[in-house]
Amino acid sequence: MRYVIVGSSAAGIAAVEAIRRSDERGSVTVVSDEPSPLYSRCLLSYYLAGTIDASGLAYRSSEFFGEMRVDARLSTKAESVDVSRQVLVCERGAEIPYDQLLIATGASAKIPRSIPAVKGVFVLRTIADAVAIRATAESAHHAVVLGGGLIGMKAAFGLSKRGLHVTVIVRSRYVLSQMIDADAARIVMDGLREHGISVLTGADVAGTDVRDGRLIGVTLEPPAEGGGSLPCDILIVAKGVQANCGLVEGTGIECHAGIVTDSTQRTNIENVFAAGDVAETLDAATGERSVNALWTCAVQQGKTAGFNMAGRERRYDGSLGMNSINFPGADLISFGVTNPPADSDYEVLVDRRVDQGVYKKLVLRENRVKGLILVNRIDAAGVLLSLLRSRADVSGFEDALLSDRFSYAQILALGGRTEWNRYRTASNPIGSG
Amino acid sequence: MSTRIAHVAPVIVCRVDRCLSCRSCELACALAHSQSGELVAALQEVPIPLKRIRVLSLGSQGPLTRHRTIALQCRHCAEPLCVEVCIAGGVTKDEASGLVRFDEERCVGCWSCTMVCPFGAIIRARDRLLAIHCDRCEGREILACVAACPTKALVLCDADEVEEGVQCDT
Numbered sequence: 124m125r126y127v128i129v130g131s132s133a134a135g136i137a138a139v140e141a142i143r144r145s146d147e148r149g150s151v152t153v154v155s156d157e158p159s160p161l162y163s164r165c166l167l168s169y170y171l172a173g174t175i176d177a178s179g180l181a182y183r184s185s186e187f188f189g190e191m192r193v194d195a196r197l198s199t200k201a202e203s204v205d206v207s208r209q210v211l212v213c214e215r216g217a218e219i220p221y222d223q224l225l226i227a228t229g230a231s232a233k234i235p236r237s238i239p240a241v242k243g244v245f246v247l248r249t250i251a252d253a254v255a256i257r258a259t260a261e262s263a264h265h266a267v268v269l270g271g272g273l274i275g276m277k278a279a280f281g282l283s284k285r286g287l288h289v290t291v292i293v294r295s296r297y298v299l300s301q302m303i304d305a306d307a308a309r310i311v312m313d314g315l316r317e318h319g320i321s322v323l324t325g326a327d328v329a330g331t332d333v334r335d336g337r338l339i340g341v342t343l344e345p346p347a348e349g350g351g352s353l354p355c356d357i358l359i360v361a362k363g364v365q366a367n368c369g370l371v372e373g374t375g376i377e378c379h380a381g382i383v384t385d386s387t388q389r390t391n392i393e394n395v396f397a398a399g400d401v402a403e404t405l406d407a408a409t410g411e412r413s414v415n416a417l418w419t420c421a422v423q424q425g426k427t428a429g430f431n432m433a434g435r436e437r438r439y440d441g442s443l444g445m446n447s448i449n450f451p452g453a454d455l456i457s458f459g460v461t462n463p464p465a466d467s468d469y470e471v472l473v474d475r476r477v478d479q480g481v482y483k484k485l486v487l488r489e490n491r492v493k494g495l496i497l498v499n500r501i502d503a504a505g506v507l508l509s510l511l512r513s514r515a516d517v518s519g520f521e522d523a524l525l526s527d528r529f530s531y532a533q534i535l536a537l538g539g540r541t542e543w544n545r546y547r548t549a550s551n552p553i554g555s556g
Numbered sequence: 557m558s559t560r561i562a563h564v565a566p567v568i569v570c571r572v573d574r575c576l577s578c579r580s581c582e583l584a585c586a587l588a589h590s591q592s593g594e595l596v597a598a599l600q601e602v603p604i605p606l607k608r609i610r611v612l613s614l615g616s617q618g619p620l621t622r623h624r625t626i627a628l629q630c631r632h633c634a635e636p637l638c639v640e641v642c643i644a645g646g647v648t649k650d651e652a653s654g655l656v657r658f659d660e661e662r663c664v665g666c667w668s669c670t671m672v673c674p675f676g677a678i679i680r681a682r683d684r685l686l687a688i689h690c691d692r693c694e695g696r697e698i699l700a701c702v703a704a705c706p707t708k709a710l711v712l713c714d715a716d717e718v719e720e721g722v723q724c725d726t
Contacts (some may be wrong), residue, residue: 138638165643168662179662182645417669419641426640447671449685456671502680505637505673531675532612532626 124149126432127211127219129201129370130227131160134425136183136401138225141429143191149433152194152219154201154211157249161187165418167253168274171260172283180250201228204374206392223394224430225521226371226382227425227439230364230400230416231300235332238269243338244331244358247278256357260285263356267291267341269328271298275361276311280450282357283318290353291322292343298322302446306475307482313450314452322475331358364416379403381414386438388428396432398424407441408459408493408511415442440512447504452480456504459494459511460486469493474525483525491520503529510534564568564715565632565692567578568702572614577625584704585629588693608679608690609701627701627710629690630677632656638669638689639680642649654715656693663687 126142130136131153155488163182169175188195200214204224211219216283224247245256247335260266260282268279271293279289282439291298297308323343328484332340332352338353347353366381377383377391388404399421406413430437445458463469463486474483485507486494493510497504507524510517517524523533583595590605594644609629616623636656638647644674646662649655649671658669665685670678679688693699702710 163643163645164663165666174664177643376653418643419672422640445671447667449665449667454567454667454680454682456667458671501667501670502678503676504667504671505678506676508672509674528613528614530610531628531677532614535626536614 124433125220126151126225127221128153128225128227129155129211130225130229130399130401131155131195131197132156132227132229132399133182133421134227134229134402134428135225136161136187137422137425138227138429138432139187139191139193141426142433145430145433145435151191152196152221153188153221154196154199154213154219158198158200159250160197161185163418164248164441167247167250167324168281170253171247171257172284174284177250177254177306178548182277183393185335188191201370203370203372204376204395206374206376206395209394215407221394224396225388225425225432226376226390226395226397226401227399227402227421228367228370228483229421230366230414231383232360233362233365234360235269235362238328238358238360239331239333241331241333241336243356244360246360247274247283248364254280256359257285259357260287263287265290265355266357266359267328267353267355268359268361269325269341270361271295271322272301272361272363273299273448274358276315276450277448278359278361279320280315280318282359283315283320287319287357289320290355292326292328292341293322293324294327296312296324299455299513300462302444302461303498304462304484306473306477307455307457307484307498309454310404310477310480310498311450311453313480314450318451344369364400366403366414366416368401375381383412384424386427386440387431387436388424388439389431396428399429404439405441407443412518413442415444417442417445419445427550432490443511445508447501452499454499454501455497456501457494457496457509458504459492460488461484461494461496463488463494470521472521472525477511485521485525487517487521490516492517492524500527503531506534563652563654564634566712566714567631568629568699569711569713570627571709571711572624572626574707575611575625575627576707576709577611577623578706579611580704580706581609581627581701581710582611584700585609585690588696588700603681603684606679606681606688608688610677610679627705628675629679629701630656630673631675632655632690632692637674639673641668643668650655652722656689657690657694658687660686660689662689 161183203212207386219295232248266282266287266289268275268291282396288295297305327344328341329343329344340354342352368378384402400416427439447456470487472485557614586605586607611625614624646659670726
């Protein structure tokens with residue numbers, strides 16, 4: 124059995140491990156366009172901040188490919204797939220035949236057309252990006268981050284820890300608007316403001332000021348007071364990512380926002396799978412199809428794909444928007460539907476203690492957990508996530524879910540109304556003694 | 557094709573009918589994870605030693621019944637979600653012992669493990685941005701919580717002896 128995996132980040136690595144747990148004899152080939160791919164993309168902002176050094180970026184040891192008996196073709200670009208001959212075609216005509224193929228090519232940072240590729244302009248996606256930003260930050264004073272999503276905010280905080288003043292330009296009314304709401308964002312911003320980070324909401328970058336091929340400022344939309352540009356030495360563009368579907372062009376492999384997959388991570392073409400930021404899956408909270416370009420989702424999809432490629436049936440219940448981060452003064456966890464439209468059939472329960480820096484929001488639909496925001500009371504987050512995943516009917520104990528006293532014990536006490544089909548429950552239900 | 561089967565670790569069960577909420581388990585756990593191993597000295601340690609087990613309220617069945625609690629720690633799940641989500645690759649599953657291991661050196665305090673643990677078993681050292689769990693007293697000779705429990709509510713059982721509603725015998 125010949126397993127071929129394109130991409131060696133979260134999904135690719137998880138697939139390798141799942142395959143090797145299932146099949147010690149088949150050949151596994153990994154193709155990656157990066158020279159040293161075994162690092163965690165999520166840790167790049169910590170590297171920017173100086174919290175970790177380059178060795179701290181490792182996600183698996185350098186022995187990983189050897190230990191997993193993987194033929195790793197690094198710094199190699201895959202160009203297309205010949206689905207009738209079942210061959211992966213790489214640059215310079217190199218052909219790799221497959222029995223099972225996984226496309227885990229990830230996504231690339233979106234860059235608005237108004238932003239030229241000049242010195243001082245960066246995205247934060249790869250280790251090479253982080254190294255380049257860090258080098259420029261040595262002699263920089265003011266950074267602008269375009270985009271107030273998680274990558275942008277993490278990048279902003281990382282640069283502020285290096286002593287730069289950072290301005291975040293956000294189109295929405297508040298930061299992290301895809302993940303959280305205005306109340307939660309306020310707590311996050313209160314903490315970040317003390318760290319030299321300012322935020323301009325309802326704004327965008329219209330263009331850049333360049334001198335001698337180097338960035339010296341950005342022009343804003345709407346224009347800054349008094350006109351002129353906002354001076355900066357560094358611009359990080361954090362406006363989201365786009366699935367790298369180029370590999371499947373002309374192959375008949377179906378691709379919308381991402382490569383279309385079923386609950387086994389199979390595409391519409393036999394023996395071809397997709398996983399990670401490149402894949403479109405069912406969203407477990409909304410019930411719709413979307414790309415959730417998150418490390419956690421990529422690992423779970425890669426694992427699912429790997430098991431199925433190796434003949435072990437495994438279903439993925441759908442991806443979720445799910446994020447966890449620590450900012451100064453704000454431990455923040457959110458997942459699922461967090462900003463339901465006002466006139467929808469979602470029910471929203473809130474515990475608002477913003478002056479104490481605490482905020483909790485539970486979003487329900489048909490008595491089932493569909494979304495959550497927690498700021499600074501995060502210890503029960505996983506228990507609440509499992510209620511979402513198990514589609515448990517929580518009618519009658521919605522308020523208990525929001526209480527600071529909520530724990531797994533409450534679920535036991537309420538008579539075990541959820542299914543723990545993957546984990547061993549080793550505790551006795553109440554009333555047994 | 558051959559399939560590797562990972563060992564399923566034995567399980568620490570808390571028999572709630574015997575739990576007195578005394579929290580001896582929490583104290584013993586923190587002491588077992590201290591530098592000095594001695595209570596008065598441990599209280600002075602910086603950072604303060606942390607318990608990895610929590611006594612949680614089950615509520616009571618009515619005004620005349622005892623308030624019940626359960627002592628709960630990491631279950632060392634067969635397919636751990638914390639292993640899947642750790643962005644630093646710092647949480648691993650030892651296939652030989654079946655135990656889940658948290659590498660404190662790699663932890664950056666993102667709390668992704670906390671986001672997914674179905675049992676809420678992650679303990680967070682917020683000041684140090686560190687997530688920890690019950691490490692099954694790895695490297696020590698006894699399970700501190702099991703040894704400390706005065707009523708033997710906490711017992712170690714083989715995984716296949718435990719099902720919902722079934723107790724294992726001491």
